[in-house]
Structures are given as structure tokens and as C-alpha cells.
Amino acid sequence: MKTNNKKNSLLTIFILIGVFVLVFVLEQILPANAMLFTVLQKGVIYALVAVSMNLLNGFTGLFSLGQAGFMLIGAYCYGIFTIPVLERASVYQYFDGGIIKFALPVPIALILAGLAAAVFAALIGIPVLRLKSDYLAIATLGFAEIIRAIFQWDKLGPVTNGSNLLRKFPSFNDFNITDANGAVIIRMSTLVPFIIVGICVLIIVLLINSSYGRAFKAIRDDEVAAEAMGINLFKHKEMSFVISSFFAGVGGALLAMYQMTIQASAFKSNMTYEILLVVVIGGIGSVTGSCIGSFLFIACSEWWLRGLDSGTFLGINAPVIFRSGFRKVVFAVIIMAIVLFYRKGLMGENEFSAYGIRNFFLRIFNKKKGEAKK
Amino acid sequence: MSEETKSTNNCVLKLEDLTMQFGGVIAVNDLNLEVNQGEIVALIGPNGAGKTTAFNCITGVYEPTNGKVTYLGNTIVENHPQGKMKKLYTGENDGKYSNVVSQTPDKITKIGIARTFQNIRLFKSMTVFENVLIAKHLHMKQNVFSATFRINRAEEKRARMETESLLEEQGLLHLRDELAAGLPYGLQRRLEIARALATSPKLLLLDEPAAGMNPQETQELSDFIKQIRDKYNLTILMIEHHMDLVMYISERIYVLDFGKLIATGTPAEIQNNQRVIEAYLGVAEDA
Numbered sequence: 138m139k140t141n142n143k144k145n146s147l148l149t150i151f152i153l154i155g156v157f158v159l160v161f162v163l164e165q166i167l168p169a170n171a172m173l174f175t176v177l178q179k180g181v182i183y184a185l186v187a188v189s190m191n192l193l194n195g196f197t198g199l200f201s202l203g204q205a206g207f208m209l210i211g212a213y214c215y216g217i218f219t220i221p222v223l224e225r226a227s228v229y230q231y232f233d234g235g236i237i238k239f240a241l242p243v244p245i246a247l248i249l250a251g252l253a254a255a256v257f258a259a260l261i262g263i264p265v266l267r268l269k270s271d272y273l274a275i276a277t278l279g280f281a282e283i284i285r286a287i288f289q290w291d292k293l294g295p296v297t298n299g300s301n302l303l304r305k306f307p308s309f310n311d312f313n314i315t316d317a318n319g320a321v322i323i324r325m326s327t328l329v330p331f332i333i334v335g336i337c338v339l340i341i342v343l344l345i346n347s348s349y350g351r352a353f354k355a356i357r358d359d360e361v362a363a364e365a366m367g368i369n370l371f372k373h374k375e376m377s378f379v380i381s382s383f384f385a386g387v388g389g390a391l392l393a394m395y396q397m398t399i400q401a402s403a404f405k406s407n408m409t410y411e412i413l414l415v416v417v418i419g420g421i422g423s424v425t426g427s428c429i430g431s432f433l434f435i436a437c438s439e440w441w442l443r444g445l446d447s448g449t450f451l452g453i454n455a456p457v458i459f460r461s462g463f464r465k466v467v468f469a470v471i472i473m474a475i476v477l478f479y480r481k482g483l484m485g486e487n488e489f490s491a492y493g494i495r496n497f498f499l500r501i502f503n504k505k506k507g508e509a510k511k
Numbered sequence: 512m513s514e515e516t517k518s519t520n521n522c523v524l525k526l527e528d529l530t531m532q533f534g535g536v537i538a539v540n541d542l543n544l545e546v547n548q549g550e551i552v553a554l555i556g557p558n559g560a561g562k563t564t565a566f567n568c569i570t571g572v573y574e575p576t577n578g579k580v581t582y583l584g585n586t587i588v589e590n591h592p593q594g595k596m597k598k599l600y601t602g603e604n605d606g607k608y609s610n611v612v613s614q615t616p617d618k619i620t621k622i623g624i625a626r627t628f629q630n631i632r633l634f635k636s637m638t639v640f641e642n643v644l645i646a647k648h649l650h651m652k653q654n655v656f657s658a659t660f661r662i663n664r665a666e667e668k669r670a671r672m673e674t675e676s677l678l679e680e681q682g683l684l685h686l687r688d689e690l691a692a693g694l695p696y697g698l699q700r701r702l703e704i705a706r707a708l709a710t711s712p713k714l715l716l717l718d719e720p721a722a723g724m725n726p727q728e729t730q731e732l733s734d735f736i737k738q739i740r741d742k743y744n745l746t747i748l749m750i751e752h753h754m755d756l757v758m759y760i761s762e763r764i765y766v767l768d769f770g771k772l773i774a775t776g777t778p779a780e781i782q783n784n785q786r787v788i789e790a791y792l793g794v795a796e797d798a
Contacts, residue, residue, distance in 0.1 A: 343661070
């Protein structure tokens with residue numbers, strides 16, 4: 138039993154490393170502007186935020202809708218601290234170049250982005266986490282909206298650039314290794330976000346499987362019993378909330394890198410709902426589900442279903458039906474179908490593992506064999 | 512620090528004038544109760560007498576309206592009518608207490624009072640092993656970083672070993688990977704007690720441990736309770752309706768009716784107490 142487990146997790150690790158290698162290889166072979174990379178980059182960012190939301194909603198049982206707010210804090214924190222000093226005058230053109238006259242390296246800014254979101258979460262967690270279910274959702278949603286308004290406030294312009302764009306900070310393309318003339322030698326613009334998110338998700342998974350993760354799950358299952366087992370409800374809820382927000386902040390910073398510009402008005406509650414959708418479709422309480430869900434979601438909305446809006450889909454040219462907005466109709470139908478046929482999301486509460494995949498294929502294979510015999 | 516003399520006798524739990532009033536209803540009225548080291552004491556009474564409310568006051572789920580709870584000589588809960596209750600309060604001993612001591616249930620568990628619930632509250636999505644392992648969380652020396660990055664490996668290992676040996680002692684080890692929700696009812700009760708034991712308590716509060724059990728299971732349970740009392744050096748206070756069980760294992764019995772203590776004594780005394788019989792069977796109209 139135990140050796141089996143070990144074998145299983147080793148195999149799983151190998152498969153995951155394989156995915157990273159595949160991403161790296163694809164990046165060198167395919168043209169840089171291929172749609173695949175857009176999907177992979179945005180998908181991996183959504184995966185991180187979805188996993189962080191799952192930590193809160195799926196594993197601790199706190200229904201929070203503040204994710205977009207924490208992403209916004211992370212994105213701004215990253216942007217503000219990494220715009221090169223020389224570019225600040227042009228970015229902050231209405232605010233005399235802003236008040237911050239230095240730039241931090243990207244890794245430090247990423248961690249800082251997470252910490253900023255975590256600090257905000259710790260502060261608002263104190264009053265808000267005393268609320269339950271829907272009330273908590275409304276309070277956190279309200280917080281996200283307030284944050285968005287504050288960051289657009291003109292008086293904060295020297296820091297946040299008011300309602301203007303933040304831009305010219307390092308983006309994913311700056312991860313590419315170039316020669317002296319600026320020509321790209323090795324492309325890293327998709328691999329690096331994969332590695333960053335991989336580390337973050339690994340930390341979350343380790344947390345979930347630790348003693349604290351068990352305490353979170355206990356709170357989700359039964360608060361009264363958890364308390365009777367000596368688990369301090371507030372301390373553990375706050376912990377989960379802060380950690381979740383930290384990774385949402387990092388996710389926000391990555392999103393800023395992906396989009397190359399930051400504007401507060403982009404972090405609407407819509408974004409939270411998209412992530413909630415990913416979490417629900419992937420499976421509440423499944424990290425793998427959130428990851429798979431976010432890639433599927435991004436691939437559908439950005440790539441596979443685009444043709445439905447522009448006239449040609451799967452080689453069928455029917456501009457009368459396939460016109461602007463039709464994509465959303467189809468998308469809604471797909472989501473309803475998923476929710477109907479997979480009540481607990483695509484993965485339920487299961488996690489990805491080599492044995493899981495083997496069993497999945499074995500089941501399909503056996504089914505086919507059974508049919509052939511008939 | 513202690514104007515109250517640390518009682519020289521071996522009193523583990525002491526309730527003084529404990530009163531719990533919800534709005535205009537007094538659920539527990541002026542309850543005085545003592546449990547000594549190593550005793551099995553039963554708290555009985557008809558439905559709605561306020562037994563579980565008393566438990567909830569001891570374990571910090573409710574803050575009592577008035578009165579004091581002492582555990583091993585230390586005050587763990589104390590309150591007096593405040594705010595809106597000042598006007599509403601209709602109980603006794605108003606003004607006797609002036610301190611406010613209140614603790615969350617997890618703190619009470621930490622100092623050594625564990626409990627089970629009337630309606631079983633297991634962590635349903637978890638296995639038997641995990642259910643017990645969670646109770647080890649509070650005594651582990653760790654913080655969230657050391658736990659996440661597995662620096663606490665030794666602690667985690669110790670917790671797992673302890674859980675395993677506890678499950679073995681309780682005869683539940685063969686079920687370790689079963690989901691808690693899938694166990695038969697009697698075993699769920701046993702698991703809940705095992706989980707409470709895993710918090711290393713000195714005082715165990717059992718809320719209707721035999722609810723829903725047949726006579727044979729009840730008999731087994733009463734032997735089991737005695738066993739764990741001796742093995743883990745426990746003091747036990749329990750609420751129970753099965754009179755066979757209560758009379759068989761408890762050394763002293765407290766009887767509550769409508770929140771008020773109506774009798775206390777040994778099982779033999781209680782069996783012949785007229786007021787207890789009236790409370791349970793009702794009074795004849797023309798008696």
C-alpha cells in the first residue's frame with residue numbers, strides 16, 4: 138500500500154515535469170504569437186487564482202468573492218514597484234513622474250504583491266470573517282468594489298496613476314533570453330509563469346496536506362466539532378483567508394505581466410465570477426480540478442469558440458448564425474451541460490495522479506472491450 | 512491570584528449558581544454541581560431540562576448569564592447579567608458575581624475538557640484515521656510555515672503514531688481508511704469518543720453516548736466507559752437517558768427538571784426519590 142503510494146506520487150511528479158518540458162519545447166518550435174501561448178499563459182494565471190480561491194471556498198468552506206480585489210492589489214503593487222525609473226516620467230505624465238523613484242527586481246516585486254494583498258486580507262478579515270456564508274460573500278464582494286474605486290481615486294495619482302494606465306513594467310516577454318542585439322535565443326515567456334505558478338500551487342498543496350490543511354477541512358465539515366477539537370476558528374479562518382489572498386495577489390501581478398498594462402477598471406466582479414466558475418466546474422475541493430478547469434475555460438473563451446463570433450466555426454461558414462455574441466450562448470450551454478452531468482465538477486474532490494489516469498483509461502478500455510463482446 | 516482556596520479535595524469540575532437565560536426563558540436555573548477526580552457522574556432529566564445547555568456553558572459554546580465554572584481550581588467561565596439581560600434577568604443570585612471570564616471552546620478543549628455531541632458530529636468527508644488525527648492538531652508544536660514545508664516532520668510522525676495506537680486501543684484500526692460517514696451508527700459513536708480522547712483530556716463530557724443503541728450495545732458501552740475511565744485516568748460527566756446504563760456505571764447522579772436541580776445522590780437514592788419519579792412520570796391529578 139505504502140510503496141504503491143510512493144510509486145504513484147513519483148510517477149505523478151514525472152508526468153508534471155513532462156508537462157513543463159513539453160511547454161518549453163513547444164515554445165521553441167511554434168511561432169511566438171501562436172494562440173496556444175496566450176491560452177497557456179492566461180490559463181496558468183487563472184489556475185493559480187482558482188486554486189487560491191479553492192483553498193478558501195473548497196477547503197475551508199468560506200464563501201468569499203473578494204478575489205478580484207486582491208488580484209488588483211497585487212497587480213498594482215507589482216506595477217508600481219517595477220516600472221523602470223527612466224520610464225516613470227512618461228507613465229505618470231499627469232502626476233510629475235509619481236512619488237516612487239526606484240524600481241525593484243521582478244521576483245521581489247512578485248512577493249511584495251502577494252504580501253500587500255495578504256496585509257489587506259488580514260485587516261478586512263478581522264471584521265468580515267465573523268460573518269457566515271452569503272453574508273461573507275457579500276462583504277468580500279463589497280470590499281473588492283471599494284478597493285477598485287480607491288485605486289482609481291485621483292488624489293492617489295502619484296502612487297496609482299489615478300484612472301490612467303500603468304504600463305512599461307517588465308512583462309512575460311522580458312523572461313526571454315536574448316543576445317546583445319535583442320534577438321531572442323531561448324523563449325521563456327510561457328515557461329517562467331508556469332514555474333512561478335507551479336511553485337505557488339505546490340506550496341498550497343503542501344499546506345492542504347499538512348496539519349493545518351486538515352484543520353481547514355475540519356472547519357469546512359463541521360465548525361462546532363472543529364472547535365470542540367481545539368481548533369481556533371478565527372485564527373484558522375484568518376490564516377486561510379490571508380494565504381489565499383497572498384496567492385491571489387501573486388496571480389494579479391502575473392496577470393499584469395500578461396496584459397502588459399494595469400487598469401483598475403479591468404478588475405471587476407466579473408473576474409471573480411469567472412474564477413468562481415472555474416472552481417465550480419473543476420470541482421470544489423480539488424486543486425487539479427481548478428487547474429484543468431481554468432485551462433479549459435480560457436481555451437474555450439479565448440480560442441476554441443472564437444469562430445462562433447466571427448463567422449466560421451469548425452470549417453462551417455454561416456455568418457448568419459455565427460455572429461457576435463453567439464459564442465456566449467454556446468458557452469453557457471456547455472457550462473450547464475457540465476454542471477448537469479458532473480454534479481461535483483469535472484474532478485469532484487479527486488486529485489490528479491498517475492494511477493488515476495491509468496484507471497481512467499483502463500475503464501474506457503474495458504468498456505470498449507465489453508461492447509465488442511456483445 | 513486566588514482568594515478562592517484551591518480546594519483541597521480532588522474536585523475536577525465545579526459549577527456554582529450556573530444560570531442560562533435565553534430571552535425570557537431560563538434553560539438552566541441556579542445549577543450547582545461537583546465532579547471529583549476519577550468519578551463517573553450522570554446528569555439526567557426529562558427532555559428539555561437543560562442538560563445539553565449546561566454542557567454548552569461548560570465548554571464555552573454558550574456564555575452563561577450568571578454563575579461560575581471552576582476546573583481544577585481555576586475559574587474557566589464566569590459571568591453576571593449584563594446589558595439587556597440586566598433588566599430581563601429573572602434568575603437568582605443577581606449581583607453575586609462581578610467578574611467576566613469567557614473562553615472559546617477550543618481553549619476549553621486545550622486545558623483538558625473534551626466532549627462528544629448528542630447528534631454525532633464527525634468530520635464526514637474524512638476517514639476514521641483523519642478524524643482522530645485532527646484532534647492531535649492542538650497539541651502539535653508547529654506553525655503554519657513549519658507545517659507547510661514539512662519542517663515539523665517529527666511532530667507529524669508522532670501525531671500519526673499516537674493516532675494509530677489510540678485507534679488500535681479502541682479497536683478501530685482495521686477501519687482506519689473508511690469514511691467516517693460510512694460507519695454503522697454504534698461505531699460512529701465509538702469514533703467520536705476516540706476522537707475526544709485524542710485531545711488528551713482529563714475530564715470527558717459525554718452527551719447521550721448511548722442514544723439510538725440497543726440494550727446489548729448499551730451494555731457494551733457502559734463497560735467501555737468504565738474501561739476508558741481507568742485506562743486514561745479520566746473523570747467523566749455524562750448526560751444519558753438509558754436508566755440501565757446510568758444506574759450501572761455512575762457513582763453519583765444529578766437530576767434536572769425545567770433547568771432546576773431537583774435531586775442528587777447515589778443511584779439507589781435517586782431510584783427511590785419521589786420528586787424524580789414525579790418529574791419522569793408526571794404527578795397523578797388527585798394524589
